[in-house]
Amino acid sequence: MSAPALQAAAALPVRPRPARGSAWLRRDLREIALVGVTIATVLVVGAFHRDFMSLQNLRFMMLGCVVLSLLSLGQTVVIATRGIDLSVAPVLGLSAMVTGLMAQTGGLPLYGAFAIALAIGLVLGTLNGLLVARLAIPPIITTLGTYSLYSGLIFLYSDGTQVDSVPHAYATLGNGVVASVLPVPIPVLVLGIVLLLMWFIIGHTRFGRAVLAIGNNQAAAYNAGIPVTITQVGAYTISGVLAALAGLMFLSYTGSATVTTGTGDHMELQSIAVALIGGTAIAGGRGNALGTVLGSLFLSVILTALVFVHVPPIWYSAGEGVMILLAVTAGRGARA
């Protein structure tokens, strides 16, 4: 396209804006694809196994992805800054353990549990952020170190005990529905609210865009006046808070917490996998909340489908691995 000379440009009328649809479609391709593949899986498996499509199963597949989604949303923000947070697993475990034990033995009210979980996430996440942003320790090393430290805290606090049951209010939070006329499980509602919040933060606030700008080019972001340190710390804080919230949701949903909650299931690797499937770029600069939650839902649907088609359980993790590869390579094809 030949460019007009500057003098001529002044006289040019402001051209109509280029259709934004195409560009937006291009960027939202992954979400559309994820929704498509998820629905296709439900329909195909549902055609052979009616129960797979039952409202109840659909609800449980959604419920099953809540904890991992919360964790992955935080992971998304951190990876978008070009970081990584391995410590989400012990933060989840610690939050579940502390609130769980206090609820089990001391009858901690639910709002208190929220406050404590948030405080734990805030402190531990911020510590990660400060180590990364202020001491310039690479994120993978920082969170590897704090992974050990935070795991130790779980043992210190629990002193070898575990949570077996939670008060009624917690069980309701984890298992109840919003209202009998509106049979949406409360955890799904919680996830919905967090998703909305994260969607807004990442896509429509200065902080969120600063996160992406830092992931794109940290030096340029600094030069443009973005408060890099604060933003980075903020990203890890969000990750910590969401991990702690995930811990509380885990506790409420399963009614239990042990010293291996989170770390035993390698939740940190799971959350990274989900973020990647959801379209977050491991090199930073790209990531969105909706994609992550869709990725998590997709994973939940696929893993449930494997049970329905009677794939032996030992192959579930292989299925997960294959999906990561497919998602990442397919994602690149779509963007090229």
Next chain:
Amino acid sequence: MPGTVAQAGSASSGTYRASDIVKSYGSVPVLKGLSVSLHPGRIHTTMGENGAGKSTLFKVMAGLVQPNGGTLHLDDAPLLLSSPHEAHLHGIYLVPQEPALMPELTVAETMFVGQLPTTGRWRRIDWSAMRARAQEALHALGLDIDVDAQSRRLSIAQQQQVECAKALLRGCRVILFDEPTSPLTTHEVDRLFSTMRRLRGEGYTLAFISHRMDEVLDISDDISVLRDGALVDSVERPEFDRTRLLSQMVGREMRTIPRRSWSSATTEAVLTVDGLAHAPSFAEVGFTLHRGEILGLAGLVGAGRTEIAETIFGLRRCDAGSVVLDGAPITGLPTHEIIRKGLVYAPEDRARHGAVLPMTIAQNVSAGLIERVRRRWGLMDRDDEDRIGAEAVSQYRVRCAGTDQTLRELSGGNQQKVVFGKWMGLSPAVAILDEPTRGVDVGAKDEIYELIEARARAGTAILVISSEMEELVRLCDRILSIYEGRIVAELHGDGITPERLGRSYLSHAGLGAAA
């Protein structure tokens, strides 16, 4: 926030003074108390050899670097800049040589990074206002760039233009350009200068750094010459004098650059390229290179010259055509075999492609063909490697403390000499040199030209890709002009003049008169 050129208002302010600026890195002084002043409605050029302190001065003035001493005054008010952002707030903007990309973001967002407009009680990003204003600013500068495009799709020239628009969007009145023209083609430089002139007309305070004498004389109102961190000369139009400026820069009498009187070119063909194509960069490229010949490839950046070189070198897929080296086809061979057969390529971007800066001189020199380092017990003999490195250092006159110094510590010119040493040590049959003096100061340029000529005399056929006409005119026996991926003209012997050269590839761009 004043958003566009139209709103920028009249030129009543914007005098920016830097006085007695002192800056040193560790114990190395870079700026030794120098002062410059920029005025609204004028274009100020800072010249000087590499290492003279030009970039550091600009960085100090833009808040990127904190000086050890000295003061800044904007409109006679003292100024303390602790960050570039603060400079922006005071209306001072530095356009870097290669603007830092935000590859995943849209053009519009890139322009507003750090100052995204918000709306409403929730202070959410006002995307539509942002896109509209970004588009407006680009249009006002006569630029046709899609604001919704991903930034990764912009060329370097487009990125610079976007940077200009960013400065305007931030309401900056003082715009500093750090060597903006070196990655640009002549055509793009013209576009940039038009923009600068327009801004000058509107009373903006402009300053830029350049090595290219022609463009400096063309556009400047004031010129400061820096040498070794001090101001050695300061002139106002019309008292410009090319020879004086040059000699001030290098501190000695500059030899004029005549065309070489001799030629080592033979008629023995070493490299024959026929019908070479790589979609979509270039097609039907064919030429023959002779032993001892220096052949130039002229053209705009993006014309496909680098792509041609990289295809010959086996770094890119070859869609059609053939390359024959010394009678043997090398088409489509992997790079390491091409090197072994005697063809080497020194890329234009040293830091990214040409050298490994954290490694030592000796290691960089031996990197060209690690196999040539002698083995002991199957391991590389370090003494031999040192010897190879030392040979290159002395032969190519690399100024360094030793072969174990890392390349990062060397100046651009010396880095380039090491890259030369790496390839020329192989005594290649063909050497392709892509922008061999990019980022090299004037004095070192001469040395590099001499090295190239010496190599040609030793029988190597040399293909030089350059955007500097002077360079091509001085060096080449023959020049091919490339336009949009095709060879459009061939100049040789006395037919080589800057005017003809310019016309040969610019006329196709419809801007021949500019040359």
Next chain:
Amino acid sequence: MTQTIIRGARSLRAAVAALPLLLGTALAGHAADIDTSKPIKVAMVPKLVGLSVFKANEQGAQTAAKALNIDFLYTGPVTASAQGQVDVFNSLIARRFNVITTTSNNPTQLAPALRRARKQGIKVVSYDSDVSPDARDFFIQNTDYAAFGKALVESVAKYTGPDAKIAILSSTPDATIQNEWIKALTAYMKATYPKMQIVTTQYGQSSPSQSLTAGLNILQANPDVTGIIAPDGAAEVGAAAAVQKLGRTGKVAVGGCSDPDSIRQYVKSGIIKESPLWDEVKEGELVMYVARLAANNAIQRNGTFTAGDLGSFTAKDGVIVFSTPLIFNAGNIDQYKF
């Protein structure tokens, strides 16, 4: 005899009475009969620290250790890994402990380290999950495998009928003790309830969340399943929670083994009618008695011995069966806190 006990277990009184009865001639021995003059150092190494089941063992062990003049240490790895246990063993060897007691993460990996310990004169007593027989002096088996297999089947069979479709939710595919139980329960099922059918076997990796997911999946994918046998602590809780979440209380019976604290709510809500286990606290006490006796060389690989208030036990090839299954139900569960 076992038959009697299981039937008896249905009544609270019988269950409480059963244990000491079974443990042999009650109140025959006292700690005083055991030479406790020399203090010894005994370590208890669970699969990992931080699980209530093992904590219950510790609770009993602590009590007994005091009475037996034992310098007691409860230590273990932070993840359920054999490497972690081996590291702990090595440190105990270096610190010259007299007896190491352990429940193993797996039978084979720990053997070399324990053999090394034995070579240095340290007595090794395994409990709960055994290690290779040549790597320990004594193994305290929770219950007889066949009896426990039977108890597991019975814990659901009574409520599902003899031709039910049953799912099994275990911990991991290679968990020794679970596999022994599954083997025993399958054999018993084949013999006693030939029409009963095991439709699927899933694994919860001993993780509450994965067990829950697996439980939900079993019930969703196999709607005709009316009973789940989950012979693992986390698995039983997961299966019960799945039944509760799906609202199938009363339609699907869950049985398995788990410590009473974690299943209390499900037993009370009727999802779990019966759940066989053994008294973990008392088992911990027995472990210390055996440790003391082994250190004193006052116990034979084949023979009987008396363990204080616990009664007398028989060792056969170094294996000591601790008790017959103790069956928790809504009536008796509140008497056990661990």
Next chain:
Amino acid sequence: MSGGRNDVTARRGASRRLPLGNWERALLVLLVLLTLGLVAAVPGFYPGFGDFLALSENFLPFGLVALGLTTVILTGGIDLSVGTTASLAAIVMAELWTGLHLSIWIAALLGVASGALLGLVNGLIITRLRTEPLIATLATSFIYGSIATALAGDNPPSGFPDSFNRLGTGAIGGILPYQIVLFGVLAAFFSALISRSAFGRKVVMIGYNTEAARYAGIRVDRIVTLSYVISGTTAALAGIVLAAYYSAVRPDMGSILLLSTITTVVLGGVSIFGGDGSIAGVVIAVLLLGMLRQGMLIAGFSDMVTTMVTGAILLGAIALKNLFAGRGTGLATLLRRLRIRPAATT
């Protein structure tokens, strides 16, 4: 650069004559102090020379993995599949031994070869599909884990011949453990490979600047793939040694290797971004962390405290390293200002 024209042409720097850089020397001093301290203060830590050496049997498998992982990290990559590769290779060996009745040594060889193959798969996914190493090896670690579990079945083999088990717990003359010999030989081999061979030079060059390596005619994909093959091989070797150590295999036996090994490599001074680092540093870090853990356990600290201390040391060490390299803000700047006299300001 200033300086005369060509008065200095070649100079062998001090760094070249000494095999150790600053970081490695600091680690070495720390190792010596730690070992001496533990010997003096912890009864049972030094029960005799042979038994003292035998302590290393508990952590040298980590060292084996670290050697290969270092190669990968030097290229700027990472291999998250080392743990499952180790498990899978050991299980392959054991199944060949029990299933096909192969000699245990041939089976072990095939086990190591299978590790190389798994590494090759990683390398090909990374280079051919252009996948980030972190993603590719995360995915394959899931896949290899499944295969290992499936192959192992519900009763994985154990009880290998004693001659084989000596690889894990035996010692030459009852003094020098075979593991030390194996690790020593491999450490020397890798040290030469990384710092003195053409392959190592190419690895480092790719780690510093992949593009420049490509432009210098280095077959980047081949070298990168090879580095994953090496990583797979050493991981498999660690799996085999663990199998001999335990005289048993389990599908999850390698899972503990991953995070500790990354910690070791990073503490050894290898830059997670590639290029920078040395085998010597990693070897010292292996010994340092291993001795620390064994010493603390013997001193009676719990596994939990030991794990936490390891994490703290990792963070502290890298923070300290950044401090001396002049990176970071906040605390780092603060400490640096204490060290260097502030420059004069007007």
